[in-house]
Amino acid sequence: MLEIITKSKTRQKLLKLLLLNKNQKFYLSEIAQKIDVSIGTTQRELNKLANFEMVISEKRGNMRYYFINKQNQFLNELKKIVI
Numbered sequence: 001m002l003e004i005i006t007k008s009k010t011r012q013k014l015l016k017l018l019l020l021n022k023n024q025k026f027y028l029s030e031i032a033q034k035i036d037v038s039i040g041t042t043q044r045e046l047n048k049l050a051n052f053e054m055v056i057s058e059k060r061g062n063m064r065y066y067f068i069n070k071q072n073q074f075l076n077e078l079k080k081i082v083i
Contacts, residue, residue: 010037010045015082018055018068025058025065054078 013035017026026034032042046066049055056069068075 008045008048010035010041011049012082013037014042014045014049015054015078018066019079019082022068022070025067027063027065031066 014031017031017034028043028046029039031046032039035042037045046055046057050057053069053072054074055066058065058067072078
């Protein structure tokens with residue numbers, strides 16, 4: 001679990017953004033802009049978080065939205081560490 005947040009500053013920024021806004025959905029370029037990271041790096045880290053089932057993506061029209069997985073069993077512990 002700790003490897004999710006310790007290897008990447010970008011991942012930490014992503015998690016913090018999504019955890020602080022757990023009822024919101026963001027599209028890729030919006031996230032990249034908010035955390036001040038390139039779109040490619042943001043996409044790569046979102047994919048890693050999705051593999052850990054920390055993030056869910058949802059496609060609406062031609063946009064893909066990302067949001068925190070509220071059903072993840074480690075959500076509360078992760079929130080304590082990241083925030």
